[in-house]
Amino acid sequence: MRVLPNLRSGGWFKVLLSSRHITFSSLLLAASLPFVPTHLGAQVDGEVVYNQWCAGCHGEDGAGTGPAANTMLPRPRDFTLALYQVRTTATGGLPTDADMLKVINEGMPGTAMPGWEDVLTEGDRLALVDYLKTFSRFFQDDPPTPLDFGRATPETDEAIARGAEVYQTVECWRCHGQQGRGDGESAPTLNDAAGFPIVAADLTENWRFNGGGEVEEIYRVLRTGLDGTPMPTFSDIVDAGVITNEDLWSLAHYVRRLSPEDEPEVREVVTAKLLTDTPLPQTVEDIVWEEAEAFYVPLAGQIIIKPRWFNPRVDGVWVQAAHDGRELALLVSWGDPSESPDTLWADFGERVLTTMAPGDEGSASGSGAADQLVVQFPQELYEGQERPYFLQGDARRPAYTWTWQSDVTGAFESIARGMGTAARQADAEQHVRATAQHADGQWKVLFVRPLDTGSEEDLAMTVGQAVPMAFQAWDGDNGESGNQGAVSTWYFLFLEQPTPIAVYVQPPVALALTLLFGLLVVRQARLGSGMVRELDASARRKRIARTRQLAGMGVGVIWLGMAFGSYQNSRAGWEAGHADLGFWWAIIGGLLAIAGLGALVGTWIHTRTSK
Amino acid sequence: MIERFGELRNTALLVSMFVIAGCGGGDGGGGGASAGAADAAPAESPVDAATAGNVAGMVTFSGTAPMMAEINMNSEAVCAAKHSTTPTEESFVGGENGGLANVFVYVKQGLESLTFPTPASAVVLNQDGCTYRPHVLGVQVGQDITIRNSDGLMHNINASPTENRPFNVSQPVNMETNRSFSTAEVMVPVRCDVHGWMSSWIGVVDHPYFTVSGPDGSVALDGLPPGDYVIEAWHEQFGTMTSNVTVATGETAEISFEFTEAMAGASVPMGEPIDLLHPDGHRTVDH
Numbered sequence: 001m002r003v004l005p006n007l008r009s010g011g012w013f014k015v016l017l018s019s020r021h022i023t024f025s026s027l028l029l030a031a032s033l034p035f036v037p038t039h040l041g042a043q044v045d046g047e048v049v050y051n052q053w054c055a056g057c058h059g060e061d062g063a064g065t066g067p068a069a070n071t072m073l074p075r076p077r078d079f080t081l082a083l084y085q086v087r088t089t090a091t092g093g094l095p096t097d098a099d100m101l102k103v104i105n106e107g108m109p110g111t112a113m114p115g116w117e118d119v120l121t122e123g124d125r126l127a128l129v130d131y132l133k134t135f136s137r138f139f140q141d142d143p144p145t146p147l148d149f150g151r152a153t154p155e156t157d158e159a160i161a162r163g164a165e166v167y168q169t170v171e172c173w174r175c176h177g178q179q180g181r182g183d184g185e186s187a188p189t190l191n192d193a194a195g196f197p198i199v200a201a202d203l204t205e206n207w208r209f210n211g212g213g214e215v216e217e218i219y220r221v222l223r224t225g226l227d228g229t230p231m232p233t234f235s236d237i238v239d240a241g242v243i244t245n246e247d248l249w250s251l252a253h254y255v256r257r258l259s260p261e262d263e264p265e266v267r268e269v270v271t272a273k274l275l276t277d278t279p280l281p282q283t284v285e286d287i288v289w290e291e292a293e294a295f296y297v298p299l300a301g302q303i304i305i306k307p308r309w310f311n312p313r314v315d316g317v318w319v320q321a322a323h324d325g326r327e328l329a330l331l332v333s334w335g336d337p338s339e340s341p342d343t344l345w346a347d348f349g350e351r352v353l354t355t356m357a358p359g360d361e362g363s364a365s366g367s368g369a370a371d372q373l374v375v376q377f378p379q380e381l382y383e384g385q386e387r388p389y390f391l392q393g394d395a396r397r398p399a400y401t402w403t404w405q406s407d408v409t410g411a412f413e414s415i416a417r418g419m420g421t422a423a424r425q426a427d428a429e430q431h432v433r434a435t436a437q438h439a440d441g442q443w444k445v446l447f448v449r450p451l452d453t454g455s456e457e458d459l460a461m462t463v464g465q466a467v468p469m470a471f472q473a474w475d476g477d478n479g480e481s482g483n484q485g486a487v488s489t490w491y492f493l494f495l496e497q498p499t500p501i502a503v504y505v506q507p508p509v510a511l512a513l514t515l516l517f518g519l520l521v522v523r524q525a526r527l528g529s530g531m532v533r534e535l536d537a538s539a540r541r542k543r544i545a546r547t548r549q550l551a552g553m554g555v556g557v558i559w560l561g562m563a564f565g566s567y568q569n570s571r572a573g574w575e576a577g578h579a580d581l582g583f584w585w586a587i588i589g590g591l592l593a594i595a596g597l598g599a600l601v602g603t604w605i606h607t608r609t610s611k
Numbered sequence: 612m613i614e615r616f617g618e619l620r621n622t623a624l625l626v627s628m629f630v631i632a633g634c635g636g637g638d639g640g641g642g643g644a645s646a647g648a649a650d651a652a653p654a655e656s657p658v659d660a661a662t663a664g665n666v667a668g669m670v671t672f673s674g675t676a677p678m679m680a681e682i683n684m685n686s687e688a689v690c691a692a693k694h695s696t697t698p699t700e701e702s703f704v705g706g707e708n709g710g711l712a713n714v715f716v717y718v719k720q721g722l723e724s725l726t727f728p729t730p731a732s733a734v735v736l737n738q739d740g741c742t743y744r745p746h747v748l749g750v751q752v753g754q755d756i757t758i759r760n761s762d763g764l765m766h767n768i769n770a771s772p773t774e775n776r777p778f779n780v781s782q783p784v785n786m787e788t789n790r791s792f793s794t795a796e797v798m799v800p801v802r803c804d805v806h807g808w809m810s811s812w813i814g815v816v817d818h819p820y821f822t823v824s825g826p827d828g829s830v831a832l833d834g835l836p837p838g839d840y841v842i843e844a845w846h847e848q849f850g851t852m853t854s855n856v857t858v859a860t861g862e863t864a865e866i867s868f869e870f871t872e873a874m875a876g877a878s879v880p881m882g883e884p885i886d887l888l889h890p891d892g893h894r895t896v897d898h
Binding site for chain 1: 776
């Protein structure tokens with residue numbers, strides 16, 4: 001958890017800068033000082049900073065209706081209401097300066113609000129805090145008092161288990177769903193304070209939590225609620241003795257555990273695991289998927305080709321892949337609270353469309369579309385590794401796509417020369433099979449296709465080769481269809497290859513050669529040391545000998561360092577799916593390590609004999 | 612069942628107290644329990660009962676009554692079982708003889724020179740059968756509102772005033788929570804995000820002269836000091852109407868508010884500050 005900078009750390013002049021702290025006596029003090037720090041002379045004008053950086057979304061009047069606001073959901077904060085989600089104060093309380101600074105610094109993940117810590121100076125950001133407070137008369141009241149959160153309880157298995165019980169007791173599932181994916185029965189009817197549709201947070205993506213995803217931050221939200229949203233405070237039930245404060249910490253631990261330990265790392269290459277003694281999975285529940293590595297691919301709204309979409313529901317998909325040398329199995333999983341079209345969500349989709357109203361020609365006019373997933377590949381591997389345009393290709397480099405839709409069984413292959421131009425291939429040329437499952441707010445779609453379909457229209461996949469791959473996803477119940485959905489950029493799919501025999505033969509050979517090389521070094525050192533012994537009457541010769549000792553040791557250490565570097569390269573290669581790269585770096589690393597050790601041993605022998 | 616009857620009886624009592632006894636002096640704000648009326652009389656009332664007069668009248672509706680959508684409570688068996696007939700939305704509740712219920716009637720202007728003590732008793736907002744009881748209620752500034760969960764399942768109480776600070780509290784089990792508002796505000800919307808159909812309105816005023824009409828549409832404000840007043844009637848669908856009355860000692864001034872079909876969909880003022888000092892505080896219905 002990031003530690004907040006101390007507001008007072010900047011010294012007394014900052015205290016003066018804050019209008020709340022300007023008192024008559026401090027003004028007198030400032031006026032009577034013989035010199036004033038230049039900071040105070042160039043006092044930051046929060047209004048200027050605000051109008052330059054914030055007004056585009058939040059509006060010059062602070063009402064959250066700036067020129068860009070219409071393309072955002074959730075809408076930018078309306079500062080005139082003094083309704084703040086991220087606080088250390090009770091529900092209905094005002095945020096402290098530190099609370100406001102935290103949001104300015106870190107932004108609001110999962111919304112359009114970026115962090116400003118690296119963009120604006122600390123003085124600018126502090127001035128903004130003060131300026132934001134001028135939008136509401138509520139800040140003229142007494143300064144807010146933060147709640148006492150106490151200390152986090154230890155994260156034990158018992159705490160997690162207790163947290164799971166509390167999740168049921170306080171009925172978090174009402175909105176967040178049993179598995180936390182925001183698919184609870186009340187989720188489709190949620191509105192924020194301004195009446196805009198709002199989603200229940202997907203608790204399996206803690207990197208997108210408003211106010212932070214660590215245990216302390218989750219606990220804070222449970223205590224304070226997120227004012228202006230449907231998320232209530234749970235402080236009252238602790239006060240009423242329904243649950244204990246420790247229970248609330250346990251709940252925070254449990255919720256934290258619903259997400260991965262670390263925010264998923266985005267990797268360029270998805271490796272398809274080679275299955276040699278297990279059959280290729282034909283269902284989404286196959287045990288192979290429990291073992292296979294999952295790769296996270298982030299998605300963003302399609303905002304390039306009109307009609308655009310600024311409110312994608314699917315913010316990322318998890319991809320797992322396996323092959324058996326003949327067929328590829330690709331499992332794509334993503335959070336989506338409903339199986340569109342779902343009548344319970346129809347109204348939500350309508351409200352989203354009304355709210356977003358991008359005004360582009362051809363915008364979706366009604367919800368009720370199906371969920372959809374498109375996996376893109378180039379139609380063939382183009383020269384110079386050039387990839388098609390990432391939005392379903394272009395005229396020169398068409399994309400070859402697999403399309404799955406929630407209201408149709410299976411999937412189909414198409415050739416596309418741009419967004420919305422996908423032409424389904426003839427029935428005789430359909431080779432991809434798909435099965436799908438929707439459970440607990442998550443879609444899992446499994447595609448299976450022969451590596452080589454025998455058709456010139458389809459991309460042929462070769463073992464040991466990386467092919468470009470990209471994803472697009474639509475949530476029909478979120479008002480998405482046509483061009484209005486979520487898209488990814490290009491990634492690679494690498495089909496793991498069987499290890500060649502040479503890999504097993506070469507290492508011993510290389511080792512033997514290196515050993516021989518090492519012995520030669522040692523022999524050289526011995527010869528050298530013999531010469532030195534004959535001439536050791538001279539002190540100068542001794543000095544030369546010492547220099548040679550140091551040089552020998554130095555070379556050895558450098559070689560060992562290079563060996564370590566090779567090891568790092570090797571690991572990176574394996575992880576990226578480049579098995580060959582990883583292997584050869586390992587060999588080079590081994591050679592260097594032996595050479596380095598040889599040099600050190602040789603020098604040691606040299607040193608011993610020279611005495 | 613008995614408990615439920617008890618709640619209904621309390622609600623009925625509350626309503627009847629408003630209607631029959633009005634909200635004069637110590638009875639202001641009423642109470643959740645029948646004993647509340649007797650206890651709550653504050654000693655330092657600024658009004659001389661001997662010289663006081665009353666206001667009484669009717670709130671009616673003319674035209675075709677809007678259809679109220681049925682609420683599907685199938686997902687909440689506990690709540691559905693508490694309703695003998697299919698529950699409907701409550702943004703319009705009419706009664707016999709054109710009476711209009713759930714209209715918040717209060718003195719908007721004329722009491723500027725007086726300050727009133729805060730009643731010690733609390734007003735109860737009950738969640739029963741996944742419905743707020745009452746649907747519209749009044750409370751004095753600073754007076755406690757006891758929010759009660761009688762359903763034993765998750766409710767959240769999300770109040771979104773603009774002149775007061777908001778709150779959003781969870782009640783996953785049968786329990787009570789107290790909250791109050793520090794500034795006069797007509798009206799404060801309250802909703803439950805878990806059950807999207809649940810809504811309630813709280814009128815916050817800084818004196819005890821307010822009431823909520825029952826199905827018969829009758830309203831009364833008793834024990835007002837003699838003088839000229841502006842009385843406002845607020846309805847969640849039809850907006851507000853005002854009426855000027857003169858109260859004389861020992862007499863009852865007549866008021867009458869007739870809301871019409873044409874006023875439906877009015878931009879209903881809520882969260883507006885009640886500017887008692889403003890001479891032209893009258894607010895009209897848009898559209």
